[in-house]
Amino acid sequence: MHLNEEKVGLLIVDIQGTLARRVSDSEAMICKTAKLIQCCKLLDIHVVVLEQNPDGLGGTVHEIETHVASDPHFKKFAFNGVAGIDQFSSEILAYIGKKGLSRWLVVGIEAHVCVYQTVVGLLENDFAVEVIHDCISSRESSNALLAIDNMRERGAQISSFEMTVFELLQSSRHPKFREVLALIK
Template sequence: MHLDEEKVGLLIVDVQGALARKVNDSQTMICKTVKLIQCCKLLNIPVVVLEQNPDGLGRTVPEIETHVASDPHFRKFTFNAVAGTDQCSSEILAYIGEMELSRWLVVGIEAHVCVYQTVTGLLENNHTVEVIQDCISSRESSNAVLAIQNMREQGARISSFEMTFFGLLKSCQHPKFREVLALIK
């Protein structure tokens, strides 16, 4: 499966508040997520930000928020952001449907709760999902490993930040290759 930048979106799941600092290898995960966002912006890939109960857990961490402030943000209360079982998840599902993107890159925390359940929901709604392994985390690494295994078994593609972007570029002749390469290095 090759990603086609015209049909791809980035979904950032709940990288917010104090929890974002408590997950395993949080600084690396946040840093790679920022680079991922920057690459998406270079390739005009739309970004959607989800926040789990932001009044209780806090907002998206500043390192990420700086790069996504003008992108759509959705608050949610269900772990599966696209469950459609409450008003918030129904709005998210409708918005994602209106975007007419068939593929979603998914990043965020916690891998075994909100990322896992949202990926499952996207798959159930006939989206192709690429989970960016180095941009997800959980407090315990064993939970992230289990989530990745289960998401793969359900049909999600598991990738890395670099693997995804070289897949999007397809060639060193892509007009944005040098700019993306500068972000990767």
């Protein structure tokens, strides 16, 4: 199934506080995620930010927050952001359901905990999911690899930052091609 920019959203999971700096390859993950966000904004793709217990863990890191400050932010406490097991995850699920978007790109940390459980929750709620592997991480890279395998087995598509962006563009004749290309380089 091809990505269609009119039916896709970007879900950012918990890229917060000092933990975001302690995951494997954190600088590269944060940098690629920031670029992906900018590309999504150019393509008018809806962005949603989740934050796990922000009072305890801190807010979304500055490099990302600068690009998403005006986008909806949701506080959560359940690892599965769309579990529907508490007021917070129920609000998140209701919100993304109202957007009418059938496919969600998912990025964030930690891959084997909140990203994994949120992806499974999305899939269980009949959303298509594309996990951007170079925009997720865990403290131990082996946990991220295990999460990717398990998410794929559950039905998520696994992609990369560039692969996703070029699939969204579909052609060098896309009106935003040059602007997106400038972000990738």
